[in-house]
Amino acid sequence: MIRLTGRGAAAVTTAVLAVSGLGAAGQTSARAQTNPRAATLSADLTCNIGDLGQTAAVLDGWLTPPGNSYDAPARFWLHISNLNLQAPFPIDSWNGTAWVDVSGTENTTFQVSGSGGAVPEQGALTGDLAGDWAPAVAGTHFLRVGGIEVTVNSAQAGTVVVQCVPNGRPRAEVLQVAAPYRGSWARPPVRGFRPGPWYRPGMILHRPVWDRPGWQRPGWHRPGWHSPPVYHRPVGPGGGWHRPGFPIHHGG
Incomplete structure (x- = not known):
């Protein structure tokens, strides 16, 4: 589950991290990652490693909304401070997408995406995912991470797609929208997160079997x-x- 540890838990400290591929024309964007509006979160996940099997994982980080008044679509940020897939080989690079489900006074889904660099063997993924969204209705919005899909690239294991499903329906953020966006914008269609046939609630994990090229x-x-x-x-x-x-x- 996601456990909220208090609003403004990070207080005033500022940590600026570079986020690859999130700026215009592929430029690097930067974001002050500690935001007094953000609540820290920790989510238990069930992750499927390609066709190799499943593992339990934990997502630590926070979801940062841009505010409670919107005169245009605004950028939401999901900071990943730790996502350990327990890969027994180094990862050269990765890119990922998370689905953020909205319920309450409005029901919809938007996506945040990003990428990251090298991760050592048994190391944890860290980085930032970002995406634009604008609430269309005033009131209380409940935001949760509905699913995560990560593609990892490794010289030893090739390209592996990882799907992660939160256990239960954890809440990541409560957004009180005072002034919603009334204009129109070309919002790209967003499909809901759909885990593959490997997933069913309450399933028993099948530990991954990793076959590394040259190690069979x-x-x-x-x-x-x-x-x-x-x-x-x-x-x-x-x-x-x-x-x-x-x-x-x-x-x-």
Whole structure:
């Protein structure tokens, strides 16, 4: 779940982080990440690693709304201070999108996107996702992170798509809109977040099996990550499976 630890928990301290690919014409944008309006959050996630399996993860960070009055679409920021996918190899770069669901006086969804650089083996993703939205109705809006999709690129593992679903329906922010935006804007269509067929509520996690190019050798194993067992073809006229260290039983 997402636990709100108090509004303005970060107080007045300012931490400015560069965000790649969020400015006009691909320029780098920067944002004061500590905002007295933002509440810190921690969300328990279930993440699916491509077709390799699932793992539990935690998203730490905060969601920053631009204010409660809107005369134009404004930029919302989701800061990720920690998202550990427990990858047993270094990540060269990543890009991601999060779906922010809005309920309360208005029901809609908008997206925030961004990218990041290198992450060491077993390291955590950090960075910022941003996107434009404008409330059209005054009142209380409840914002939550409905899903996250990250594409990681690694020289050792190639390109892997990761989908993360929050456990339950956690709330990230309560936005009190005093003056909504009444104008029109060319808002791109936003599809709702749809996890793949791997996901069902209350599912049992299937720990990922990582096959790294050049590392597919019998007996390869890393703590917490499992390689599949190696079976030999049937032996003898009556068949029977043979595994190293086990006696061979012939049919008949």
